Amino acid sequence: MVLGPTYTVEGVSHTPADVMNYDAVGYAGVAADAGAGVSSSHRTLPLPSYVEVTSLDSGKTILVRVERRGPMTNARLVDLSPAAAAQLGLTGGKAPVRVRRVNPPEQERALLRMGQAAPARMDTPQSLLGVLRRKLDGPGLPAPQPAATPVPVPTPTPSTAPVAKPAPKGKIPRIAPEAPPAVERITPPPAMPANALVVQVGAFGDRARADAVAKRSGGQVSKAGSVWRVRMGPFASQAEAQAALAKAKAAGYSEARIQRAN
Structure with a gap:
């Protein structure tokens, strides 16, 4: 050397x-x-x-x-x-x-x-x-797109703005009940073939954190008990899984490991 x-x-x-x-x-x-x-x-x-x-x-x-x-x-x-x-x-x-x-x-x-x-x-x-x-700074990459021009929102004038009617004396105005909170829909991950391998990038207690890691690593989010798992794959061979594991660790996910899909 x-x-x-x-x-x-x-x-x-x-x-x-x-x-x-x-x-x-x-x-x-x-x-x-x-x-x-x-x-x-x-x-x-x-x-x-x-x-x-x-x-x-x-x-x-x-x-x-x-x-x-x-x-x-x-x-x-x-x-x-x-x-x-x-x-x-x-x-x-x-x-x-x-x-x-x-x-x-x-x-x-x-x-x-x-x-x-x-x-x-x-x-x-x-x-x-x-x-x-994004780490590069030089020619040969797509130029940044111009920011969209904000569209002004018209302000109601006194003549057109709605005027609330006061409630009659002695009566309590009725308040419409609040709508129930929206229920988060979880899309189940695709079915994994038998004996397939995956690379688990990490497991997180927060869904937003798992989504962010999945976006950066190209993985998928699935729920397991009280945690959210981020997985890459599935892979049909050990060689493919090892290559994906190396990329995950190179991206900074040192705790990534290979697992069976099912």
């Missing part, structure tokens, strides 16, 4: 460091002279190291081997080899991506060392992509 000394790119100093939990968003370009393997450049991660690169446009995620220093411009976070760009679906220019350092199994490391592609990861849900896109 190689780190190397501090160096400068476009007036900015970069110090290579062995950061195990590296996780950043930025832009990826394509390095035409990077060779045939599924690889990338990075300014500070160890050489070699392994990262998952996620397209913030499509949600597709691939495993890449970091082999070179660069890019030699601060406008991009990484430069992908043509093979890596093709696997991720990037056609040219620069595209928004998430780069997260991982520790893949030796079988996948060996594939990348031999210039072959490792199996693609599970796609990142749109709810998480939205959170990641």
